[in-house]
Amino acid sequence: MTEDIPSDHPRxxxxxxxxxxxxxxxxxxxxxxxxxxxxxxxxxxxxxxEETIPSAxxxxxxxxxxxxxxxxPVLSVNGNAAALVPEELVELxxxxxxxxxxxxxxxxxxxxxxxxxxxxxxxxxxxxxxxADERIPGIxxxxxxxxxxGIYDADVVLVPLEDGDRAEALAEMGKVExxxxxxxxxxxxxxxxxxxxxxxxxxxxxxxxxxxxxESAERDELxxxxxxxxAERALHEAEERIRTGAGQEQ
Amino acid sequence: MTEDIPSDHPRxxxxxxxxxxxxxxxxxxxxxxxxxxxxxxxxxxxxxxEETIPSAxxxxxxxxxxxxxxxxPVLSVNGNAAALVPEELVELxxxxxxxxxxxxxxxxxxxxxxxxxxxxxxxxxxxxxxxADERIPGIxxxxxxxxxxGIYDADVVLVPLEDGDRAEALAEMGKVExxxxxxxxxxxxxxxxxxxxxxxxxxxxxxxxxxxxxESAERDELxxxxxxxxAERALHEAEERIRTGAGQEQ
Numbered sequence: 001m002t003e004d005i006p007s008d009h010p011r012x013x014x015x016x017x018x019x020x021x022x023x024x025x026x027x028x029x030x031x032x033x034x035x036x037x038x039x040x041x042x043x044x045x046x047x048x049x050e051e052t053i054p055s056a057x058x059x060x061x062x063x064x065x066x067x068x069x070x071x072x073p074v075l076s077v078n079g080n081a082a083a084l085v086p087e088e089l090v091e092l093x094x095x096x097x098x099x100x101x102x103x104x105x106x107x108x109x110x111x112x113x114x115x116x117x118x119x120x121x122x123x124x125x126x127x128x129x130x131x132a133d134e135r136i137p138g139i140x141x142x143x144x145x146x147x148x149x150g151i152y153d154a155d156v157v158l159v160p161l162e163d164g165d166r167a168e169a170l171a172e173m174g175k176v177e178x179x180x181x182x183x184x185x186x187x188x189x190x191x192x193x194x195x196x197x198x199x200x201x202x203x204x205x206x207x208x209x210x211x212x213x214x215e216s217a218e219r220d221e222l223x224x225x226x227x228x229x230x231a232e233r234a235l236h237e238a239e240e241r242i243r244t245g246a247g248q249e250q
Numbered sequence: 251m252t253e254d255i256p257s258d259h260p261r262x263x264x265x266x267x268x269x270x271x272x273x274x275x276x277x278x279x280x281x282x283x284x285x286x287x288x289x290x291x292x293x294x295x296x297x298x299x300e301e302t303i304p305s306a307x308x309x310x311x312x313x314x315x316x317x318x319x320x321x322x323p324v325l326s327v328n329g330n331a332a333a334l335v336p337e338e339l340v341e342l343x344x345x346x347x348x349x350x351x352x353x354x355x356x357x358x359x360x361x362x363x364x365x366x367x368x369x370x371x372x373x374x375x376x377x378x379x380x381x382a383d384e385r386i387p388g389i390x391x392x393x394x395x396x397x398x399x400g401i402y403d404a405d406v407v408l409v410p411l412e413d414g415d416r417a418e419a420l421a422e423m424g425k426v427e428x429x430x431x432x433x434x435x436x437x438x439x440x441x442x443x444x445x446x447x448x449x450x451x452x453x454x455x456x457x458x459x460x461x462x463x464x465e466s467a468e469r470d471e472l473x474x475x476x477x478x479x480x481a482e483r484a485l486h487e488a489e490e491r492i493r494t495g496a497g498q499e500q
Contacts, residue, residue, distance in 0.1 A: 018286070025282055032275055032285055036268070039289020043433070047297075047492075183293070242297075243493040 013050055013201050014042060017084060024083025028114040031106050034079045037161060044182035045199050047242045052206060055237040056198040062229035063158065063178045063194050064096070064210035065222040070156035070176070073098035074128070078105065081160040081200060082115045086122035088204040093124070095211045098158070101150040102129035105163055107142045138169045151175075158207075160200050162188040180204075184238035195231055197238035263300055263451050264292060267334060274333025278364040281356050284329045287411060294432035295449050297492045302456060305487035306448040312479035313408065313428045313444050314346070314460035315472040320406035320426070323348035324378070328355065331410040331450060332365045336372035338454040343374070345461045348408070351400040352379035355413055357392045388419045401425075408457075410450050412438040430454075434488035445481055447488035 006012070021038050024030030030038075052060070067073045075089055075098050082089070082102070093100050102115045116127040128150035135144040136152070143166050146152045157170060160180040164187030171177055171191050179192035180203050189195030196203050214222060256262070271288045274280030280288075302310070317323045325339055325348050332339075332352070343350050352365045366377040378400035385394040386402070393416055396402045407420055410430040414437030421427055421441050429442035430453050439445030446453050464472060 021286070022282060032272060035282055035285035036271070036289035036292065039286035039291070040293040041289070042286065043290040043293030046433075046435075183296075185296075 013199055014045070017042070017199070017201055020084050021080065024079065027083070027118060028110060029079050029083045029118055031079055031111070033106060034083070037080060041161070041182045041199065044242065048182065048197070048238065049241070050199070052198050052202045053238065053241050055234040056196060056203070057206065058229060059194055059196040059234050060198070060203055060206045061210045061214075062226050063196060063207050064214055065217075065225040066156055066176060066178060066194060067092075067096040067098060067158065067207070068211060068214060068217075069219065069222050069226065070096075070098075070154075072154050073156040073158070074151050074154040075100050076103045076151060076157055076159045076162070077101065077115065077119065077127075077129075078103060078161060079111060079115060082118050084200055085204045086119055086124075088201075088208065090119065090123045092204055092208045092211070095208050095215075099150055099154075100124050100127050101147055102127060103143075103146060103151065105143055105166075107145065136166065136169045136173060138172060139165050144169075159188070159192075160204075164188050164191070167191040184235045184242065189235060193231065194226075194229060195235055197234065263449055264295070267292070267449070267451055270334050271330065274329065277333070277368060278360060279329050279333045279368055281329055281361070283356060284333070287330060291411070291432045291449065294492065298432065298447070298488065299491070300449070302448050302452045303488065303491050305484040306446060306453070307456065308479060309444055309446040309481075309484050310448070310453055310456045311460045311464075312476050313446055314457050314464055315467075315475040316406055316426060316428060316444060317342075317346040317348060317408065317457070318461060318464060318467075319469065319472050319476065320346075320348075320404075322404050323406040323408070324401050324404035325350050326353045326401060326407055326409045326412070327351065327365065327369065327377075327379075328353060328411060329361060329365060332368050334450055335454045336369055336374075338451075338458065340369065340373045342454055342458045342461070345458050345465075349400055349404075350374050350377050351397055352377060353393075353396060353401065355393055355416075357395065386416065386419045386423060388422060389415050394419075409438070409442075410454075414438050414441070417441040434485045434492070439485060443481065444476075444479060445485055447484065 021030055075093055077100055102112055119127050128147040131147045132145035134146050134148040134152040156176045158178040162179055167188035168191050177192045178194040179188045180196045180200050181189045184197045271280055325343055327350055352362055369377050378397040381397045382395035384396050384398040384402040406426045408428040412429055417438035418441050427442045428444040429439045430446045430450050431439045434447045
């Protein structure tokens with residue numbers, strides 16, 4: 001059914017997103033909070049013009065470089081990310097050699113299993129997060145649980161649609177964080193080394209595309225891309241777009 | 251539990267809203283679409299500063315005057331409105347002598363009943379919408395169904411959180427529409443005679459308060475309030491606020 005929406009439909013991303021999120025509810029992947037978060041995202045995406053703005057594309061290129069430079073990159077996956085871009089996450093993980101780890105704000109064994117199964121059904125060879133044998137210091141129990149050989153050990157973590165407390169706690173552990181979020185004013189992207197203010201539906205495939213074109217780049221070229229990326233400026237430009245792009249009709 | 255949130259909490263409205271929407275899901279009142287819509291509303295309310303801006307207060311006063319002037323005012327109630335402000339809707343209906351009519355985008359007998367029961371449990375003496383013996387011309391079947399002695403017969407209709415098609419169809423029937431919506435750019439408030447760009451949690455009690463203070467006003471005073479209200483300007487000011495108020499931290 002997703003495939004029935006023509007790719008040139010003016011609200012293509014919004015319709016695909018809505019459809020996948022609904023399917024995520026049926027599969028026990030998307031929570032109530034996830035549906036509300038999806039709505040918040042829709043509003044910000046609408047104000048952004050439902051497209052990848054140039055500063056977001058820069059961030060996605062820097063994210064690709066950062067993931068390629070990492071020793072142990074991990075893509076953290078929550079319910080909405082799994083519902084929206086399962087295949088795209090598996091492709092990105094493959095392209096940059098990252099682990100996939102399920103990590104939920106509202107953790108239940110059923111949802112953990114459903115999400116891991118969903119990722120595996122979309123081609124993930126291995127999914128972390130079910131062991132949960134370590135903890136991120138400084139935040140409360142359930143959200144803190146991670147795999148010792150996953151996020152706990154990672155040097156670079158990509159965290160889509162993250163909550164602010166956990167984003168801060170991960171940064172305090174010294175992880176380099178790439179955060180995908182549609183609200184440039186919220187705490188998580190402001191905590192990130194690389195804030196990506198874009199719809200995850202566009203962001204993940206675009207990071208993968210950048211990673212593919214950078215695959216044979218030298219280490220110092222990748223380092224230069226990361227060093228040149230200006231997080232403050234990217235946040236500012238997204239905010240400006242939300243302000244000044246607000247004139248379009250629905 | 252709603253009562254446990256101190257009224258001076260900086261995110262009071264947001265927390266109360268979230269709690270009531272969750273309870274609405276448990277009660278079979280709030281749909282998936284309702285949860286997503288709630289999230290969209292949260293984002294716009296956040297950008298508005300989570301307060302009733304002066305132009306919204308003007309709109310709420312004009313709405314009160316318009317409802318008092320009406321021969322047969324009807325408050326249209328959908329799932330989110332019922333979940334968020336059941337008592338407040340009953341009070342407003344009582345204050346201005348309006349009917350309450352349940353009208354759903356995704357109409358099922360179960361949800362219709364659950365919402366009518368919920369309103370009655372909050373003091374509504376009578377709830378319309380279950381007969382559905384008439385139709386609004388020009389829109390598809392389920393959304394079009396209304397009561398012959400309710401919305402179909404009304405001269406003034408208050409429609410919170412409405413979909414654009416139905417808002418347009420009601421306007422084409424010659425109804426004077428008061429639309430409550432947090433997105434000043436969406437079609438429904440742009441169709442309305444009186445667009446109220448505010449959180450329904452603040453808007454409904456404030457319309458009631460204005461109606462009470464106008465209860466003994468002369469007809470020509472009420473007419474002057476309605477005539478003086480400038481819908482274009484109200485939409486513009488809400489949009490401006492979304493743009494320039496975007497600087498606050500979450």
